[in-house]
Amino acid sequence: MSKMKIGIPRALLYYYYFPFWIKLFDELNLEPVISDNTSRELLDKGVKNSLSEICVPIKVMIGHVLNLDQKDVDYIFLPRFHSIRKGVVFCPKIIGLPDMVRHSLPRLQAEIISDQIDSKSDNIAQLSNHQQLAEILSIPKHKMKKALKEASNFWQRYRNLLYQGYLINDFSRIEDLEVLEKLISKFENEKKLPQSQRKDIETPGNEKIVDIALIGYGYNLSDQYLNMDILNKLKEMGVRVHTFSMAAAEIIEKELAKLRKPMFWEFTNKLYGAAEHYLKNEQVDGVIYLTAFGCGPDSILGQILEVDAKEYDKAFMTLRIDEQTGESHIITRIEAFIDLLRLKKENN
Amino acid sequence: MRLSFPYMGPTIVYKKLLELLGHDVVMPPKPNKEIIDLGVKYSPEFACFPFKVITGIYLKLMEKWVDTLVTSGGHGPCRAGYFGEVHKKILQDLGYDVEIIVIDSPHDDYKYFYEVIKRLKGDSSWLQVGRVIKTVYQLTKVLDEIEKKVEILRAYNDKGTINRIWMDAQEEFYQIKNTADIKRIKNKYLNKLAKFDKSIPAEAERYRIGIIGEIYVVLEQSINNQIEEKVNRFGFEVERSQYLTDWIRENIFPFTGKDLEEIEKKGEEFIEADIGGHARSNMGHAIDFKEKGFDGIIHLKPFGCLPELVSQSVADDLSEKYEIPVLSITIDEQTADANVLTRVEAFLDMIKEKDYREVM
Numbered sequence: 001m002s003k004m005k006i007g008i009p010r011a012l013l014y015y016y017y018f019p020f021w022i023k024l025f026d027e028l029n030l031e032p033v034i035s036d037n038t039s040r041e042l043l044d045k046g047v048k049n050s051l052s053e054i055c056v057p058i059k060v061m062i063g064h065v066l067n068l069d070q071k072d073v074d075y076i077f078l079p080r081f082h083s084i085r086k087g088v089v090f091c092p093k094i095i096g097l098p099d100m101v102r103h104s105l106p107r108l109q110a111e112i113i114s115d116q117i118d119s120k121s122d123n124i125a126q127l128s129n130h131q132q133l134a135e136i137l138s139i140p141k142h143k144m145k146k147a148l149k150e151a152s153n154f155w156q157r158y159r160n161l162l163y164q165g166y167l168i169n170d171f172s173r174i175e176d177l178e179v180l181e182k183l184i185s186k187f188e189n190e191k192k193l194p195q196s197q198r199k200d201i202e203t204p205g206n207e208k209i210v211d212i213a214l215i216g217y218g219y220n221l222s223d224q225y226l227n228m229d230i231l232n233k234l235k236e237m238g239v240r241v242h243t244f245s246m247a248a249a250e251i252i253e254k255e256l257a258k259l260r261k262p263m264f265w266e267f268t269n270k271l272y273g274a275a276e277h278y279l280k281n282e283q284v285d286g287v288i289y290l291t292a293f294g295c296g297p298d299s300i301l302g303q304i305l306e307v308d309a310k311e312y313d314k315a316f317m318t319l320r321i322d323e324q325t326g327e328s329h330i331i332t333r334i335e336a337f338i339d340l341l342r343l344k345k346e347n348n
Numbered sequence: 349m350r351l352s353f354p355y356m357g358p359t360i361v362y363k364k365l366l367e368l369l370g371h372d373v374v375m376p377p378k379p380n381k382e383i384i385d386l387g388v389k390y391s392p393e394f395a396c397f398p399f400k401v402i403t404g405i406y407l408k409l410m411e412k413w414v415d416t417l418v419t420s421g422g423h424g425p426c427r428a429g430y431f432g433e434v435h436k437k438i439l440q441d442l443g444y445d446v447e448i449i450v451i452d453s454p455h456d457d458y459k460y461f462y463e464v465i466k467r468l469k470g471d472s473s474w475l476q477v478g479r480v481i482k483t484v485y486q487l488t489k490v491l492d493e494i495e496k497k498v499e500i501l502r503a504y505n506d507k508g509t510i511n512r513i514w515m516d517a518q519e520e521f522y523q524i525k526n527t528a529d530i531k532r533i534k535n536k537y538l539n540k541l542a543k544f545d546k547s548i549p550a551e552a553e554r555y556r557i558g559i560i561g562e563i564y565v566v567l568e569q570s571i572n573n574q575i576e577e578k579v580n581r582f583g584f585e586v587e588r589s590q591y592l593t594d595w596i597r598e599n600i601f602p603f604t605g606k607d608l609e610e611i612e613k614k615g616e617e618f619i620e621a622d623i624g625g626h627a628r629s630n631m632g633h634a635i636d637f638k639e640k641g642f643d644g645i646i647h648l649k650p651f652g653c654l655p656e657l658v659s660q661s662v663a664d665d666l667s668e669k670y671e672i673p674v675l676s677i678t679i680d681e682q683t684a685d686a687n688v689l690t691r692v693e694a695f696l697d698m699i700k701e702k703d704y705r706e707v708m
Binding site: 050051053054080082087089090091092093095096098099100102103104106116259260261263264265293294295296297298299300302303304307310 | 391392393394395396421423424425426427429430433434437438440441450452456457460618619620621622623624625627651652653654655657658660661662664665666678
């Protein structure tokens with residue numbers, strides 16, 4: 001019997017959890033099918049099939065779901081992320097995503113599996129988070145437990161590498177489990193530090209190296225089509241990029257504890273903690289805040305960071321991306337920003 | 349302490365509450381073009397419209413030397429629960445030294461809640477506080493009762509006459525001191541309105557529109573382009589999904605919102621999880637309106653509202669399944685009156701036309 005095909009859209013939390021899911025489905029003897037990389041065509045489909053004023057990441061997600069549906073998958077895996085920390089939830093649109101997909105894309109062929117994820121930590125490998133999956137595919141409990149454990153361990157290794165300074169982008173183009181496993185082992189045994197930590201990176205014309213904290217959600221930072229490959233552009237300019245996934249959990253906790261009331265959204269809080277940490281960090285020259293059109297939590301966070309950046313006297317730039325962003329616009333803005341910072345650094 | 353609060357719906361209720369507790373209260377200005385422009389200027393671009401309006405109101409209040417603002421909190425995931433914190437940042441950044449008291453649910457932070465209540469209580473005794481709350485709740489209930497009546501009668505009578513009575517009533521309620529006053533004024537105005545009762549046609553000829561959506565734009569006439577009056581103008585009755593009484597029942601008094609819970613349950617068919625705001629209960633209200641025999645739904649939401657974007661996404665499906673037309677209108681600083689009017693008129697025409705054909 002051929003394996004059941006289960007589709008995973010390459011959008012939103014995919015970037016944070018994909019090693020977990022790929023490993024999990026492999027252990028369960030299912031064939032994970034991942035939607036194509038974001039492209040003009042895919043994005044256009046998403047835009048066409050969603051409300052015009054909804055945020056870009058959701059439009060991207062809708063595009064990926066439609067893309068999967070064309071790949072003849074049996075199921076589409078679309079967990080309802082509700083909470084991965086006590087008292088903190090996700091953005092309403094992420095919680096309501098399965099409802100939106102069910103009721104606004106009536107012509108979808110594949111069945112949607114949407115387990116509600118409620119966890120106390122970033123590790124989502126609890127059995128209760130995968131009941132629908134087990135039920136629909138009639139997976140026995142012990143098998144599910146074992147697979148979850150394996151997947152969780154595998155994901156932990158990936159997460160640790162991110163803490164060490166690797167970018168999600170270093171992994172996220174890989175869909176094959178074996179290749180991914182090899183790459184993770186390779187990085188784990190690597191003597192050379194990741195780009196964000198290295199001292200001796202090359203810059204065009206041997207100028208000074210600039211340290212930038214690029215604050216933005218995993219799905220905005222890592223979708224190379226959507227953000228015009230900003231990470232590699234920065235790298236080419238001789239910039240060490242720091243992102244939220246590199247900030248240790250304790251640092252983020254410490255920053256959040258200073259607020260009377262933390263924000264309600266999981267990753268927004270993570271970004272806040274990381275951003276505050278980088279704003280205070282002497283080594284970081286400037287902060288670029290990458291946000292997507294129509295993002296609600298970002299409108300709140302952006303305002304807070306803007307005020308705080310002024311307080312810490314740190315260079316701060318907001319870069320907004322949407323489905324119409326032109327490449328030259330991004331390049332011009334980051335070039336100007338980096339040049340200014342470099343000039344400032346060299347004059348000192 | 350010179351207090352004020354954001355402008356939403358029947359503001360007289362909040363004013364009365366704080367005043368009866370013995371505070372120096374400044375009435376917030378009603379949102380207008382100037383206030384909205386001011387708010388837009390100093391708010392983040394993608395903040396939702398209510399946020400911008402409130403920023404404008406706060407800035408205007410700063411001119412009146414207000415030093416303390418009282419607002420409601422929340423625990424998400426809707427952004428509204430975090431407004432207070434961000435407004436504080438914005439006002440401080442602009443150089444205003446002002447305190448914002450956020451009334452959060454006692455479940456979130458018991459100690460903070462207790463302190464806030466103790467401060468708002470001032471010198472009044474707990475017994476007095478109890479009495480004040482009872483009076484104010486009574487007032488809210490009465491105001492909502494009269495308004496519901498107005499929303500029906502305005503459809504069949506001269507708009508000006510009915511509005512006059514409604515405005516006079518609100519004016520007179522400002523003077524109340526106790527529940528006896530409320531009762532007296534209530535009877536006076538309900539009697540005045542009762543004279544128009546015979547203008548209501550036979551059941552088969554009545555058309556009703558339910559208004560659902562985000563609470564601020566549903567409750568606040570001055571920013572939703574007086575949508576209710578617009579609907580009334582074409583001879584349609586209106587009822588909203590939200591009245592202030594409902595909000596109080598749901599959030600403050602325990603065990604009184606049973607019927608609202610049942611309505612929200614109906615919405616689970618379309619939105620399974622609680623996604624904040626009133627998205628799910630709005631879907632429930634839409635179904636409830638249909639069951640009550642309403643002819644159409646107008647769905648209002650501020651631009652970029654997180655929960656209501658989800659409900660708008662599923663509204664088409666609901667409309668089809670329950671055979672009830674739904675019109676979604678996005679409200680923001682650029683919404684033009686003529687635009688809303690045209691869309692409402694076309695929508696109502698369509699409902700009448702459809703009904704006419706079915707009868708033929």
